[in-house]
Structure formats: C-alpha cells, structure tokens
Amino acid sequence: TSRSLFLLPGDGIGPEAMAEVRKVIAHLNDKHGTDFVTDEGLVGGCAYDACGQAISDADMEKAMAADAVLFGAVGGPKWDPVPYEVRPEAGLLRLRKDMELFANLRPAICYPALAASSSLKPEVVEGLDILIVRELTGGVYFGEPKEIIDLGNGQKRGIDTQVYDTYEIERISAVAFELARTRRNEVCSMEKRNVMKSGVLWNEVVTATHKARFSDVKLSHMLADAGGMQLVRWPKQFDVIVTDNLFGDMLSDVAAMLTGSLGMLPSASLGAPDPKTGKRKALYEPVHGSAPDIAGQGIANPIAMIASFAMCLRYSFDMVAEAERLDAAIATVLGNGLRTGDIMSDGCTKVTTAEMGDAIVAA
Numbered sequence: 518t519s520r521s522l523f524l525l526p527g528d529g530i531g532p533e534a535m536a537e538v539r540k541v542i543a544h545l546n547d548k549h550g551t552d553f554v555t556d557e558g559l560v561g562g563c564a565y566d567a568c569g570q571a572i573s574d575a576d577m578e579k580a581m582a583a584d585a586v587l588f589g590a591v592g593g594p595k596w597d598p599v600p601y602e603v604r605p606e607a608g609l610l611r612l613r614k615d616m617e618l619f620a621n622l623r624p625a626i627c628y629p630a631l632a633a634s635s636s637l638k639p640e641v642v643e644g645l646d647i648l649i650v651r652e653l654t655g656g657v658y659f660g661e662p663k664e665i666i667d668l669g670n671g672q673k674r675g676i677d678t679q680v681y682d683t684y685e686i687e688r689i690s691a692v693a694f695e696l697a698r699t700r701r702n703e704v705c706s707m708e709k710r711n712v713m714k715s716g717v718l719w720n721e722v723v724t725a726t727h728k729a730r731f732s733d734v735k736l737s738h739m740l741a742d743a744g745g746m747q748l749v750r751w752p753k754q755f756d757v758i759v760t761d762n763l764f765g766d767m768l769s770d771v772a773a774m775l776t777g778s779l780g781m782l783p784s785a786s787l788g789a790p791d792p793k794t795g796k797r798k799a800l801y802e803p804v805h806g807s808a809p810d811i812a813g814q815g816i817a818n819p820i821a822m823i824a825s826f827a828m829c830l831r832y833s834f835d836m837v838a839e840a841e842r843l844d845a846a847i848a849t850v851l852g853n854g855l856r857t858g859d860i861m862s863d864g865c866t867k868v869t870t871a872e873m874g875d876a877i878v879a880a
C-alpha cells in the first residue's frame with residue numbers, strides 16, 4: 518500500500534517552499550525506496566480565483582482521503598477585499614474543522630549553528646528541543662456565549678467563554694503523553710487552576726489520564742503564567758508542554774522566538790485516531806504566512822516547510838529514521854554556513870530557496 522500525500526501549496530511563498538519539499542519526496546522515492554504518491558490542490562487566494570471558494574469541495578474530499586496533507590501558506594494583499602466567508606484563511610479553518618484537527622504540535626528546536634544568533638544567551642538555547650502541544654478546536658476561541666452586548670447606558674460588554682469538556686482534555690493529553698514516550702518521556706501541563714474552573718478540570722483530567730494510561734511518563738503541572746516565565750528563563754527544563762487553545766497560542770509564539778526566524782518553524786495538526794485503522798488525520802504546515810513582501814523572488818527560506826515534512830514522516834508514517842535524517846540534513850547545511858536572507862549572518866553564504874532545497878537533499 519502506497520502512502521498518499523495531498524499537497525496544498527497555497528499563495529505567496531507557499532508554492533516556492535513546497536517545490537523544495539517535492540524535491541525531498543522525489544529523492545526519497547528514487548533513492549530510498551519509499552512509495553509516496555502525491556496529488557495537488559488549490560487553497561486560499563488561488564482557490565478563490567479559480568472557483569470562488571477558499572477550498573473547493575473536491576479538494577476538501579481529497580484532503581480527507583489522504584494519509585497526510587502538506588499545506589504551504591495562504592493570503593496576500595490581492596485578496597484583502599474578498600468577502601469574509603471566502604477569505605484565504607477560511608480554507609485553512611475548513612481543513613482544521615472538517616478534519617477535526619484538535620492537536621497542534623509546535624516544536625521549538627535550536628540548531629547548533631543558529632544558537633549564537635538567538636536573542637537569548639547561547640547556553641540557554643543551545644541544544645533546545647521542546648514540543649508544545651496546543652488544544653486547537655476548543656476553549657475560549659470557540660465557547661458560547663460569545664458576543665458583545667449593548668448594556669444601554671453607553672456601556673457595552675464583550676463576552677468570550679472558556680469551555681472544556683472531559684473528552685477534549687483527555688484526547689489532547691493522550692496525544693501529549695504518546696509523543697513524550699517517543700522523546701524524553703516528560704509532560705508538563707499548564708493551566709490556571711488558581712483562577713479558572715476550566716483550569717481545575719484540566720488539571721484533574723490530565724492527572725486522571727496519566728494515572729489510567731500513561732503512568733510511565735513523568736508528569737508535572739505549572740501555572741501558565743509561570744510557564745511563560747520559565748520558557749524564557751530556562752526552556753531546556755521542558756520536554757513536552759500540553760496546554761489549552763489560548764495559553765498554547767501565546768506560549769508557542771514565545772517558544773518560537775527562542776530559536777530564531779519564522780522561516781525555520783514547522784508545525785503539525787493531528788486529529789483523533791480512526792477506530793478501525795488507528796491512523797490519525799493530519800496536516801503539516803510552516804508557522805509562517807505567505808510573505809507577500811518577498812514572494813516571487815526565490816529567496817524564501819524553505820526550511821520550515823521541509824521540517825514540516827520531517828514531522829509528517831515521523832507522525833503520519835512512523836518513518837522515524839528518515840525524519841531524523843532529514844532533520845540532520847537541515848542541521849548539516851546550516852552547519853556548513855548556508856543561509857537564506859532571513860537567517861543570514863556574518864561569514865555565511867547567502868543562498869536562494871532552490872539552492873537551500875538542493876543542499877538539503879544532497880546532505
């Protein structure tokens with residue numbers, strides 16, 4: 518049985534970065550005997566131009582059927598005026614919703630060659646390898662009531678509601694514990710149980726899930742604000758961090774900046790395992806957007822997109838050795854001093870998007 522990948526390059530630098538992943542896939546198939554089969558669709562502004570929707574129903578079906586989806590980036594000034602329902606981001610939101618991608622994985626890894634250019638002290642970030650697991654489909658971004666009420670006395674009231682049910686906390690913590698087992702076997706759960714009822718429940722359910730199914734993993738708890746401080750003070754104390762949608766949004770952005778450029782950051786979003794096959798729906802994408810300011814020039818950094826494919830090898834296909842080789846190739850190329858413009862520093866060699874991709878394949 519072959520492994521199917523559905524590629525959605527999107528807009529701006531999305532297609533430029535995806536072209537480099539295609540080289541990696543072709544190399545694996547040619548030289549390493551893998552059997553990846555790829556298909557490609559439209560998402561974002563280019564899909565709107567083609568069919569008036571941010572993703573067509575036909576492409577949505579292909580995304581649902583594929584073993585994994587690789588997503589580039591969407592958006593750009595050209596589509597700022599389009600109606601809200603069909604704006605480029607709507608394509609990504611529909612993919613997340615229909616595929617029920619409730620677990621967002623954001624690793625923060627510091628490549629040795631880049632430690633010196635971090636805004637933190639090199640000893641704080643050197644060798645850093647942490648994984649933030651953020652709940653993506655619940656919490657205060659989606660809870661009801663969610664509204665602005667006119668109080669009639671010249672005052673208004675804005676309301677968002679944090680809601681979490683047991684099953685939502687159970688399934689996200691299970692993902693975190695399972696991933697920890699493939700790493701250093703430690704999970705730190707972050708909430709604010711001191712001031713939030715949903716935080717009390719979060720803490721209870723994570724603890725119960727740990728006791729029932731994952732007692733071999735080391736579990737600790739931290740208040741999310743203290744967690745933010747510790748992430749900046751001494752991030753290497755963490756292995757896997759599991760947290761809710763809102764805290765995860767902020768903490769993962771903080772963790773991201775420990776390691777440098779937006780052009781380096783991969784992510785994965787996973788759904789529930791299929792009861793029959795055990796396989797999870799999954800979408801892999803760089804953290805960055807379509808970068809209209811540099812699109813079309815062939816100078817974008819493809820590493821975030823390529824590292825997202827390394828996550829795909831690891832999490833969708835259990836190809837751990839290949840994933841490690843790909844990550845090592847990225848480290849080698851950086852170690853050799855090759856840099857795209859966004860990560861350029863003194864004494865290094867500036868390369869194009871395609872040259873970076875070629876060098877990674879060669880390594």
Ligand code: NAI
Nearest residue numbers: 590591592593779780805806807808809810811817818859
């Ligand atoms: P952005 O991530 O596209 O760019 C921010 C800055 O980082 C720019 O200066 C850009 O040149 C640079 N940058 C980003 N990725 C890079 C890479 N791989 N190599 C080199 N430099 C890189 O965020 P921005 O400017 O806020 O948004 C631009 C467009 O992208 C907007 O339409 C926005 O809505 C969309 N967007 C889409 C996302 C997605 O598809 N998931 C996520 C974030 C933004």
Ligand code: MG
Nearest residue numbers: 766767769770
């Ligand atoms: Mg964010």
